[in-house]
Amino acid sequence: MNAISEDRQTRLRAVAAQVADRVEEAMRSDLASALHGCDPLLVEVLEYGLFGGGKRIRPLLAVLSSSICGRRDADVYLLAAAFEYLHVATLIHDDVIDHARNRRGREAVGRKYGMAAAILAGDWLHARSMHLVGRLTGSEGLDIFCRATGAMVDGEFLQLRYVGDAGIGEQEYFAVIARKTGSLIASTCTIGALFAGGDLGQQQAMNRYGEKVGAAFQVVDDLLDYLGNQQQTGKKVGNDFIEGKVTLPVIAAMEQAGTEERRELKALFSGDRTRSGTCDRLYDLLERLGGFQRARQTAEELVREAVAALQVFASAEEEETYALLAAIAEYILVRNK
Amino acid sequence: MNAISEDRQTRLRAVAAQVADRVEEAMRSDLASALHGCDPLLVEVLEYGLFGGGKRIRPLLAVLSSSICGRRDADVYLLAAAFEYLHVATLIHDDVIDHARNRRGREAVGRKYGMAAAILAGDWLHARSMHLVGRLTGSEGLDIFCRATGAMVDGEFLQLRYVGDAGIGEQEYFAVIARKTGSLIASTCTIGALFAGGDLGQQQAMNRYGEKVGAAFQVVDDLLDYLGNQQQTGKKVGNDFIEGKVTLPVIAAMEQAGTEERRELKALFSGDRTRSGTCDRLYDLLERLGGFQRARQTAEELVREAVAALQVFASAEEEETYALLAAIAEYILVRNK
Numbered sequence: 001m002n003a004i005s006e007d008r009q010t011r012l013r014a015v016a017a018q019v020a021d022r023v024e025e026a027m028r029s030d031l032a033s034a035l036h037g038c039d040p041l042l043v044e045v046l047e048y049g050l051f052g053g054g055k056r057i058r059p060l061l062a063v064l065s066s067s068i069c070g071r072r073d074a075d076v077y078l079l080a081a082a083f084e085y086l087h088v089a090t091l092i093h094d095d096v097i098d099h100a101r102n103r104r105g106r107e108a109v110g111r112k113y114g115m116a117a118a119i120l121a122g123d124w125l126h127a128r129s130m131h132l133v134g135r136l137t138g139s140e141g142l143d144i145f146c147r148a149t150g151a152m153v154d155g156e157f158l159q160l161r162y163v164g165d166a167g168i169g170e171q172e173y174f175a176v177i178a179r180k181t182g183s184l185i186a187s188t189c190t191i192g193a194l195f196a197g198g199d200l201g202q203q204q205a206m207n208r209y210g211e212k213v214g215a216a217f218q219v220v221d222d223l224l225d226y227l228g229n230q231q232q233t234g235k236k237v238g239n240d241f242i243e244g245k246v247t248l249p250v251i252a253a254m255e256q257a258g259t260e261e262r263r264e265l266k267a268l269f270s271g272d273r274t275r276s277g278t279c280d281r282l283y284d285l286l287e288r289l290g291g292f293q294r295a296r297q298t299a300e301e302l303v304r305e306a307v308a309a310l311q312v313f314a315s316a317e318e319e320e321t322y323a324l325l326a327a328i329a330e331y332i333l334v335r336n337k
Numbered sequence: 338m339n340a341i342s343e344d345r346q347t348r349l350r351a352v353a354a355q356v357a358d359r360v361e362e363a364m365r366s367d368l369a370s371a372l373h374g375c376d377p378l379l380v381e382v383l384e385y386g387l388f389g390g391g392k393r394i395r396p397l398l399a400v401l402s403s404s405i406c407g408r409r410d411a412d413v414y415l416l417a418a419a420f421e422y423l424h425v426a427t428l429i430h431d432d433v434i435d436h437a438r439n440r441r442g443r444e445a446v447g448r449k450y451g452m453a454a455a456i457l458a459g460d461w462l463h464a465r466s467m468h469l470v471g472r473l474t475g476s477e478g479l480d481i482f483c484r485a486t487g488a489m490v491d492g493e494f495l496q497l498r499y500v501g502d503a504g505i506g507e508q509e510y511f512a513v514i515a516r517k518t519g520s521l522i523a524s525t526c527t528i529g530a531l532f533a534g535g536d537l538g539q540q541q542a543m544n545r546y547g548e549k550v551g552a553a554f555q556v557v558d559d560l561l562d563y564l565g566n567q568q569q570t571g572k573k574v575g576n577d578f579i580e581g582k583v584t585l586p587v588i589a590a591m592e593q594a595g596t597e598e599r600r601e602l603k604a605l606f607s608g609d610r611t612r613s614g615t616c617d618r619l620y621d622l623l624e625r626l627g628g629f630q631r632a633r634q635t636a637e638e639l640v641r642e643a644v645a646a647l648q649v650f651a652s653a654e655e656e657e658t659y660a661l662l663a664a665i666a667e668y669i670l671v672r673n674k
Contacts, residue, residue, distance in 0.1 A: 039491055041494050041498065042494040090460075093460060096452075097453040097457075115433075115434065116434040117497070119456060120430075120434075120490045120493050120494065121490070123427075123430065123459075123463065123486070123490050124486075124490040124491075126464070127463070127490075130471070130479070131479060139471045142468060142476075142479065143468065146471075147468075149464035150461055150465065153379065153458070153460050154375045154461075157454070157457065160378070161376060161378065
């Protein structure tokens with residue numbers, strides 16, 4: 001990383017911390033009013049799910065997307081909270097679906113409070129997020145937001161369809177991650193711009209930026225699943241493999257593999273994936289066939305495309321916000337959890 | 338039932354069938370556009386969940402609530418579909434939570450397609466319903482709708498809190514059912530009136546009608562859980578007892594019970610509720626202490642209050658719709674499934 005990037009990352013960390021504080025404040029105040037008179041257990045479950053040390057990347061994107069289109073008033077933190085609500089709702093439901101034990105180094109909501117409480121708390125957050133987006137951006141924003149939610153569900157179904165199938169290509173992979181991760185991040189950026197009164201060109205630019213950031217984020221996430229340190233990511237290394245999720249390192253390795261290696265890769269995915277030594281063997285193959293390297297290059301390319309999408313905002317006036325949005329995209333490549 | 342009521346019920350059945358057809362048509366056309374390009378399994382799960390022979394009472398209420406405020410164009414069927422979407426979303430999630438095997442005489446969605454598909458399909462319907470309500474009634478309607486959804490979740494938490502506690506009173510019972518059942522039905526009626534441009538007085542009248550109809554509906558549902566025929570309701574008789582749900586027949590019986598009977602009732606709920614003979618013993622006690630009779634009277638009183646709330650619409654012009662809404666309330670007392 002060069003000196004300019006390092007400078008940007010330092011500035012980004014400071015702004016991200018400020019925004020996270022203000023968004024958490026907005027969430028607490030919104031919950032206090034929305035949950036007035038509600039069952040104490042519902043309140044507890046929601047607080048546990050929401051205040052467990054998330055990175056608040058989606059709220060930060062919402063705030064900066066609004067800011068770069070010229071709107072910086074306090075309501076933006078409530079809008080930002082809506083995206084965190086939806087994000088946490090999907091995490092809670094996903095953890096129920098995956099029977100996950102942990103999330104962010106703590107017990108998953110469903111594990112701690114039971115499946116019923118987790119499904120219901122997710123539904124509550126879901127409804128509240130729609131409520132806020134509708135209130136703050138009207139039916140135009142709600143339309144974008146609900147389409148993104150529908151796409152997320154569709155992405156999960158697509159992913160289920162491809163479980164254990166090491167024969168899928170990049171096209172199928174990117175179709176899944178565009179829906180699963182890209183859609184909410186792109187909608188966050190687009191709605192941030194819409195909220196600020198950005199014109200269609202600005203909304204489209206932020207949408208493209210969000211799509212690329214989301215895709216890069218997921219590619220790196222999938223890489224970290226193999227390369228990350230369990231303590232840092234809170235995930236077991238090779239978790240995706242065990243669940244049969246075929247991600248970019250595998251697809252890229254398949255493209256370089258000879259007949260025998262292709263057969264072995266397919267057999268690893270369609271066989272007993274929990275058998276001792278299979279994950280290590282897969283890791284060796286992916287390394288040797290350049291799967292990790294190729295996935296890394298793809299993430300770098302996506303980040304370049306994300307930054308390029310910001311070009312329409314490259315004026316002296318918006319230099320600061322522009323640099324922060326670029327720094328978020330670049331941060332994806334240096335994160336290790 | 339007197340002759341006028343019988344006449345009304347016949348007319349209601351005909352209108353209900355017409356509305357159900359048009360709402361199903363609206364759902365099919367909406368799904369075709371919203372699900373264009375989506376995973377075929379998602380499409381299949383949604384169609385299975387939505388077209389399984391529901392009574393379409395919420396859509397009917399939406400259509401009539403709009404109609405009595407003077408709006409009868411085709412868009413109302415799309416609005417009506419939104420309420421059915423949300424209703425089915427909650428049924429699908431509830432069945433996952435309760436590990437239910439069957440719903441409406443068929444396998445429950447979660448049982449047939451697995452928990453992951455069921456949770457995700459519920460989320461999809463949830464988002465789509467918000468989308469439609471926001472599009473058709475703006476953020477004012479969305480606000481009412483999302484509050485109702487939040488209340489439903491709160492009602493489920495309250496209900497979990499009271500499981501196995503035969504010491505709760507009518508107040509706690511009505512707090513649960515107002516949230517769990519009343520809120521969505523009341524919001525359906527209120528939003529129907531709002532959609533039609535009804536004034537605040539009309540919206541409030543429809544809200545009150547919906548609250549009372551919802552409460553009466555739930556009281557009868559709880560009665561049928563003990564008295565209904567399994568083939569007709571699709572439920573095992575005494576299911577609520579086995580799940581530890583303390584409903585109005587029990588609460589009413591407790592109020593009439595002597596010390597010894599109170600002790601026995603409490604012991605039945607806090608003990609092993611699946612033990613052979615316990616449900617029969619409870620049934621005898623509820624019968625003897627007038628629990629069923631008192632619950633029935635309460636339902637009748639709620640229906641009277643629902644019809645009374647319609648008074649503001651009692652003009653010659655709206656006689657037909659008025660009579661149908663009254664007939665829906667009265668139908669609750671004659672339904673047996």
